[in-house]
Amino acid sequence: GEEIVDGTASHYDTLTKERDALTKERDQLKASSNNLMTEKNQLQSRYYTVSARRDALQLEVDRLKLVQNCPQGWEKFGCSCYYVSSASITWSESREDCANKGAHLVIINSREEQAFLNKFAVRAWIGLSDREDEGKWKWVDGSPLVGEAFWRKGEPNDHSGNEDCVELTGVEYQWNDILCTQRQSWICENVITN
Ligand SMILES: [Ca+2]
Ligand SMILES: [Ca+2]
Ligand SMILES: [Ca+2]
CATH class of the missing domain: 3.10.100.10 (Mannose-Binding Protein A, subunit A)
Structure with a gap:
């Protein structure tokens, strides 16, 4: 009788709480995933900036080497x-x-x-x-x-x-x-x- 009904009701409460908790966790994961995506894009863009800067520095190094050493006979x-x-x-x-x-x-x-x-x-x-x-x-x-x-x-x-x-x-x-x-x-x- 009642014990079974109570048991079912309390089981239902537990499931509801678990569902709510999972929903909340899912939303947090979604938010954190969006943040990670944004961060990834920022890093990507910084990577391109740094690569371009590295290439420019390499050119400068090559130029300075040339300034330091003229070709043989010069x-x-x-x-x-x-x-x-x-x-x-x-x-x-x-x-x-x-x-x-x-x-x-x-x-x-x-x-x-x-x-x-x-x-x-x-x-x-x-x-x-x-x-x-x-x-x-x-x-x-x-x-x-x-x-x-x-x-x-x-x-x-x-x-x-x-x-x-x-x-x-x-x-x-x-x-x-x-x-x-x-x-x-x-x-x-x-x-x-x-
Ligand atoms: Ca003359
Ligand atoms: Ca001159
Ligand atoms: Ca003349």
């Missing part, structure tokens, strides 16, 4: 590598040779750079000419000659009205304009850029 000064040829060719040929080396005929941007070049003590082409417009000296990158120039006394004299290319004379701080078709050594410069 000498470093500042952020450039310099190549001094031993052969003798015309100004145009030397310009082409530097281009083939991924460089350009040396462009002298400062007294310090000229001082560095002095130590080679060679007659050599540099990347300066007035071939396009007489008297208007232009570097091979198209920029005009501004700031300090290091002409030998009496130069540039455009001797015979035909001297349009510039050489280092092998004497410190003494540029000279000469015939572009003369054959001599040349100096290439490769600027290490970002």
Whole structure:
């Protein structure tokens, strides 16, 4: 009689409580699963950011290594590598040779750079000419000659009205304009850029 009814009722209560507890637990798990999903997405996005940063740093490291060590046969000064040829060719040929080396005929941007070049003590082409417009000296990158120039006394004299290319004379701080078709050594410069 009653005992059985009571027993069933109390069994029912227990089941209801268990169901409620399970429902609550399910809801909590759902919420926590959503949180985990959000966290996962955030981590994923941070991972991409960090990977991109790592790749950028690797590039920077490679660049700095290059700045530290010029290729064999090239000498470093500042952020450039310099190549001094031993052969003798015309100004145009030397310009082409530097281009083939991924460089350009040396462009002298400062007294310090000229001082560095002095130590080679060679007659050599540099990347300066007035071939396009007489008297208007232009570097091979198209920029005009501004700031300090290091002409030998009496130069540039455009001797015979035909001297349009510039050489280092092998004497410190003494540029000279000469015939572009003369054959001599040349100096290439490769600027290490970002
Ligand atoms: Ca330079
Ligand atoms: Ca000239
Ligand atoms: Ca001259």
